[in-house]
Each structure stands twice: as C-alpha cells, then as structure tokens.
Amino acid sequence: MLHALSRFGRRRTLRGGAAVAVVLGLLLWWVLPIGEDEPSGSLTFSTGVRSGVYQRYGQRLERALAKDMPKVSIELQNSEGSQQNVERVATGKADFTIATADAVATYLQSGKPGAGRLRGCVRLYDDYVQLVVPRDSDVRRTADLRGKRVGVGQKGSGVLLVADRLMKAAGLDPAADIAPVHAGIDTMPKRLADGRLDAFFWSGGLPTAAVQDLSEKFAIRLVPLEDPVISKLQAAGGSTRYYRSAVMPADAYHDAQQGQAVQTVAVSNLLITTDRTEALTTEAFTRTVIDSRDKIGREVHSAQLVDLRTAIYTDPLPLHEGAKRYYRSAKP
Numbered sequence: 001m002l003h004a005l006s007r008f009g010r011r012r013t014l015r016g017g018a019a020v021a022v023v024l025g026l027l028l029w030w031v032l033p034i035g036e037d038e039p040s041g042s043l044t045f046s047t048g049v050r051s052g053v054y055q056r057y058g059q060r061l062e063r064a065l066a067k068d069m070p071k072v073s074i075e076l077q078n079s080e081g082s083q084q085n086v087e088r089v090a091t092g093k094a095d096f097t098i099a100t101a102d103a104v105a106t107y108l109q110s111g112k113p114g115a116g117r118l119r120g121c122v123r124l125y126d127d128y129v130q131l132v133v134p135r136d137s138d139v140r141r142t143a144d145l146r147g148k149r150v151g152v153g154q155k156g157s158g159v160l161l162v163a164d165r166l167m168k169a170a171g172l173d174p175a176a177d178i179a180p181v182h183a184g185i186d187t188m189p190k191r192l193a194d195g196r197l198d199a200f201f202w203s204g205g206l207p208t209a210a211v212q213d214l215s216e217k218f219a220i221r222l223v224p225l226e227d228p229v230i231s232k233l234q235a236a237g238g239s240t241r242y243y244r245s246a247v248m249p250a251d252a253y254h255d256a257q258q259g260q261a262v263q264t265v266a267v268s269n270l271l272i273t274t275d276r277t278e279a280l281t282t283e284a285f286t287r288t289v290i291d292s293r294d295k296i297g298r299e300v301h302s303a304q305l306v307d308l309r310t311a312i313y314t315d316p317l318p319l320h321e322g323a324k325r326y327y328r329s330a331k332p
Contacts, residue, residue: 039281040071046085046094047076049154049184053127053205054081054098057300064292069284080184081157083107086272090114095277096285100127100158100203100267105239105316114274120314121286121323122271125305128248129162129264130202130211132192132256135219139199142170142229149179151188151200159185162267163201165240166225169232189214199223203267205302206252215256222248222256224263233265242267242316270314282322290330 045062048054055078062074077094079085082103088094090107091114108115133139139148145167152174153159160182164174174180181188181197188200189210202211214220230245246266250259271289273282290308297304312319312327319327 038071039069039278039284041281042073042075043095043277043281044075044077044093046079046088046097048079048081048085048098049157050078050186051210052081052185053208053300053302054079054085056209057098057296057303060296060299060303061289061292064288064296065285068288068291069281072281079156080154081159083158083161084156086118087112087156089272089274090118092274092276096121096271096273098124098269098271100161100269101242101316102239102267103158103161104270104272105242106161108316109238117274117276118317119273119275119277119282119320119323120270120317121273121282121320122289122306122311123313124269124271124289124311125205125302126246126266126268127158127203128206128246128252128266129166129225130204130208130248131199131223131225131264132189132202132211132214132220133199133223134192135221135256137198137221139223141223141226142166143172144223145170145199146172146177147179148198149181149196151183151191151197152180153182153201153203154184155182157184158267159201159203162203162243162265165233165236166201166229166265169229169236185210189218192220193218205269205300205305206248207301211256212253215253220256222253222262225265226263230263230265270317272314272317273320275320277320277322279320279322279325282320283325284322286323286326287330290326 047058058076065074082099085097085099086103086107089097152163167174185202191197243265246264248262248264250257250261293303293306
C-alpha cells in the first residue's frame with residue numbers, strides 16, 4: 001500500500017513538473033524574441049541627389065532604423081532621383097527607396113523589368129514643383145522660358161519628368177525651344193547665382209534647404225504655374241493624373257516669395273520596395289518611418305507631413321504584405 005502511494009506521489013510530481021515546464025515555455029515564447037520577431041541581414045536604401053530632401057530624409061531615417069533594427073546593416077545610395085530610384089528597386093539594385101507617384105506609374109506603364117514586383121509601404125509627403133528664376137528675370141510664366149538656359153534635373157530624376165511635361169503643356173519643345181541643363185539641386189542654385197542658368201525646375205518638399213539657402217544669399221523669385229498649363233498637364237492622361245493643383249504657402253520661402261502664395265502642382269512621394277523583401281523587414285521599416293516622423297521632422301520639415309491616416313494610400317502600387325501587417329497592428 002505504501003509502495004503504491006509512493007508511486008502515485010511520484011506520478012503527481014512528474015505531472016506537476018511537466019505542467020510547470022509547459023507554462024514556463026509558453027512564457028518564454030511570449031517574452032523572448034524567438035523566431036521571426038526581429039529582422040536581420042542587410043538592405044540598401046536609394047535616396048537622392050546630395051543636399052536634396054530625399055538624401056536629407058534618408059540620412060536621418062537611417063539613424064532611426066539603426067536604433068529600431070539593430071541586426072540590420074543599412075547602406076544608403078545617392079541617386080539622380082525618382083526615376084533612377086524606381087529602376088534600382090524594381091531590378092534588385094536597392095531594397096527600399098522614395099519616389100514620386102508619377103515616376104512609379106510611368107515605370108509601371110512602360111512594362112520595364114521588375115515593374116510587376118513593385119510594392120508600396122508608405123505614402124509620405126508631397127513634392128511641390130518650383131520654377132526658380134532671378135528676381136529681375138523677365139520670365140513670368142512657363143512659356144517665357146523659350147530660348148533660356150534651364151536646369152531640368154538629372155536624367156534619372158523626377159524633376160526632369162515633370163519639367164518636360166510642364167513645358168510641353170506650355171507649348172514648348174523641351175529639346176529645341178530651351179537650352180536644357182541636366183543638373184541636380186546640388187549644383188543648380190549656384191549656377192543660377194553665377195549667371196550660368198536663367199532658370200531651374202525643382203520638385204521637392206517645402207522648404208527645400210538648397211532653395212532656402214539660395215534665397216537668403218541671392219535675390220530669386222518663384223514663377224507661378226498658370227491654370228491653362230496645369231489643366232493641359234493633367235489632361236494628358238496616364239501618369240499625369242498624379243499631379244494635382246496646389247499652392248505653395250506664402251511663408252515657404254520668405255525672402256523669395258515676399259508674402260505671396262505661388263500656384264503650382266504637387267505630387268505625392270511613396271516609400272516603395274518589392275515582393276522580394278521579407279514581410280518582417282518591411283513591417284519594421286514601415287513602423288520606423290511612422291514612429292520617427294516627429295523627430296526627423298524637426299530637421300526635415302517635410303517629414304512632419306507623414307500621416308498614419310493617409311500612409312496606406314500608395315496608389316499606383318499595392319501595399320506590401322509587411323506594410324499591411326503594420327497598419328493592422330497600428331489601428332487605434
């Protein structure tokens with residue numbers, strides 16, 4: 001009898017120990033970063049031209065990513081702008097980038113390599129088209145650029161895409177009616193101040209530091225984009241539907257605008273990747289973009305405009321599965 005009771009006690013002890021082990025195992029699974037809880041590896045982020053908003057935003061985002069994704073090695077790549085950025089990501093030369101919606105749509109419509117693999121993560125902030133001239137210039141509207149030396153952005157930029165379309169809408173042939181200069185925002189302001197350019201186009205967040213710096217050292221003016229040109233631009237169809245009429249606030253560039261709001265067009269920027277990128281990595285990347293908005297926005301004003309309520313609208317791209325996971329978890 002005593003022997004039977006002893007065996008019964010041992011069985012109860014064993015069962016109790018097993019139950020405790022199961023509970024502890026479940027607690028450890030819940031608390032510790034086991035499995036797919038933290039992304040690792042390396043990724044490349046294609047930014048933009050030196051001193052442009054893409055580059056400045058990318059540099060500050062890298063710091064936030066390094067803190068939030070410590071097991072991921074991040075490499076930043078400068079680029080000529082949106083068109084080159086889209087091509088890099090689509091073809092696997094970069095993992096993430098920022099690009100304007102019109103540049104993304106143009107790439108999709110062209111059917112270029114990797115177009116079908118592109119995915120959206122975040123709708124970021126809007127770029128505003130800025131046509132900059134010396135204050136004493138006789139250029140008062142887009143058509144007045146005829147015969148002028150005009151900075152139109154680098155060949156892989158989104159600036160070039162919209163500048164060419166605007167000039168065509170104004171009745172100009174961008175290849176014949178102006179002297180196009182393919183340069184970026186890192187050199188166009190100095191060229192204008194030195195008299196080597198008569199005007200330049202820029203498409204970027206407000207304010208763009210390079211334009212702001214120029215306005216404080218050299219007398220410039222922002223040329224309004226008039227209604228007939230904007231209407232023709234939007235009526236062209238295809239990717240031009242991503243341009244919307246907009247107004248640059250009077251205080252965007254205090255010295256240049258002298259209290260006057262400026263009519264223009266705007267286009268949204270998207271954070272994009274491809275379906276090659278793991279969902280875990282994309283979810284973490286998307287989370288950092290949203291969470292770092294205020295901190296980055298103190299240095300790059302455009303970042304303040306990232307809004308969780310509109311971030312999911314990445315048209316013309318479907319959301320990446322990892323971005324979907326984040327937005328589901330972020331619901332109030």
